[in-house]
Amino acid sequence: MTTADSNQIPTPIPERAAVGPAGRAGLRGAALARVPVRRLRPGxxxxxxxxxxxxxxxxxxxxxxxxxxxxxxxxxxxxxxxxxxxxxxxxxxxxxxxxxxxxxxxxxxxxxxxxxxxxxxxxxxxxxxxxxxxxxxxxxxxxxxxxxxxxxxxxxxxxxxxxxxxxxxxxxxxxxxxxxxxxxxxxxxxxxALAALLFCMLITALGMYAKRNRQLAGQSQEFEHASLHDSLTGLSNRRKLLAALDSAAKNARSAVVEQRLAVLYIDLDGFKQVNDSFGHRTGDEFLAAVSARFRASVRKGDLVARIGGDEFAVLVRAFASDDELAEIAGRLMACVAETDQQMGMGGVRASVGIASYPDDVDDHRRLVAAADAAMYQVKRTGKNGFAFAAQTGREATL
Structure with a gap:
């Protein structure tokens, strides 16, 4: 017998002792004492x-x-x-x-x-x-x-x-x-006394009405938040991304000097092998971890959204040059590589497509599609890089 086996010797079960009437009464009392007492709370x-x-x-x-x-x-x-x-x-x-x-x-x-x-x-x-x-x-x-x-x-x-x-x-x-x-x-x-009772009833009714309104407002906010955010990662979804893009384009056009907007479309390379090899639960953990890194790597005014599956998008509301967008793309790719290294997945990287308005497209509503097309250009040319929509030959790898 090994040492591990000797440490796992089962403890012998003692024989059941005879219990008299007093002992049975004590056991019943102990059982009743363990029963949870429900407190009546008037509704x-x-x-x-x-x-x-x-x-x-x-x-x-x-x-x-x-x-x-x-x-x-x-x-x-x-x-x-x-x-x-x-x-x-x-x-x-x-x-x-x-x-x-x-x-x-x-x-x-x-x-x-x-x-x-x-x-x-x-x-x-x-x-x-x-x-x-x-x-x-x-x-x-x-x-x-x-x-x-x-x-x-x-x-x-x-x-x-x-x-x-x-x-x-x-x-x-x-x-x-x-x-x-x-x-x-x-x-x-x-x-x-009746006047006081009526006053208390009125105050109670108003309090219940206000509480109900607060509950409904809270539920409405929860529903609105759920309709605009991804349940797994907590990021904004496609609906909120498009709404934020419309609002940002309107503000950009109304500014004295028209500002530029950009969308970075991210797709994870090799993520399917994670689900196949480690299971969907590990894949969900990877998506949640990389989403947290995405959120921490962008500026406060920018918006990170999960489009679906292993695809993400970042709305950049203002930037100075393409080099700034390239730096943001590099940080996003680094987030994926660091998460992959930390979780030991072994080979998950990111392809990023970049499109700006009004430089690359003249309609902000085509920004997401243009960035998606640029991302697929990166996929076709080797993955693990980024490319601009209007200058697809200018690529970089991490």
Missing amino acids: PASVAVAALLCLLFGLLYVAMQIRTVFSDQLKQEYAGLVLEAAQRVDSAREQLAVWQRIADTPASHAASFVPAYDAARAELARGVASLAALINASPSPAPPLPSMSPTQATPEAIATVLGSVSAYWRAQRDAASADVRLRVAHVARALI
């Missing part, structure tokens, strides 16, 4: 439903309080009517007592006071009947009016009964008035 819909339910119950409470306030006001007004009727009866009683005192004087002529006395007694009888009818028709249970006929009861007895009746209904009026004030205060507090 916008549940919050909105809860707020609407609170608003509904609040409005129902306010409606019930207002209904009770109206009922208490009715009781208060009715108690006022009974008190007014009792006051009229008391006034009639006092008037009758006055006529009785006048009739009892020795100097009075009894015959002359009989009509007035009878009228006062009849008025008292009508007042008592009216008071009794009001008390009996009360909307809330009330003690009935004791019998107090003006012909049988003395004015003092009538005054005592009226005092107790007035005290009871005055207490009822005061209680109803206090209840009205209390319920009005409750309604006011409930309305303030």
Whole structure:
């Protein structure tokens, strides 16, 4: 047995020990402890439903309080009517007592006071009947009016009964008035709470609307970014390259001194063997690595795009001379060679075609096609070099 084998001796599995009821309970407790606990997080819909339910119950409470306030006001007004009727009866009683005192004087002529006395007694009888009818028709249970006929009861007895009746209904009026004030205060507090709830609901709705807009804006930006960039390398795609080329040409024409634009078209030589020999995953890693080098080698204002497969393009928005373009092409070719050396591919290089506007083509929309044609000229003449669209004989190798 070798040393490596001796280091890999399997550890013997211990025999399973007998587990009693307490041990099984402990194991179940440990298993339950490992179960992840889900925390309930209320969503916008549940919050909105809860707020609407609170608003509904609040409005129902306010409606019930207002209904009770109206009922208490009715009781208060009715108690006022009974008190007014009792006051009229008391006034009639006092008037009758006055006529009785006048009739009892020795100097009075009894015959002359009989009509007035009878009228006062009849008025008292009508007042008592009216008071009794009001008390009996009360909307809330009330003690009935004791019998107090003006012909049988003395004015003092009538005054005592009226005092107790007035005290009871005055207490009822005061209680109803206090209840009205209390319920009005409750309604006011409930309305303030409902207003605060509505304000919070409005703020929450606005916040949710703003959050949703931000999410949609973020998704829109993500979709726009995905539609304009290559998913593997993160570089711009053909669509963004053409849009940037149109914008750059428009700016170049509007400048005081017309600027020149250039497109460098890059195709990787020998990249197919990488996919065939090492697999597509290694090929993707190579493309991502060389794309990062491309992006780092160009100027900040220039645009690197992946056209498709192993083809790339660089938009140069301004340059001074063809030598500057040749230097950029040399850097791009060096990026491919360095990536190939680092990853050990063994033979991946680059062919670069260069076309400029308005020097080589008079229409910026043909720049990409002209640079592609110049790149194929390099392919036909040996690869691993660069060439200009209008001067295809001027080539260089790295």
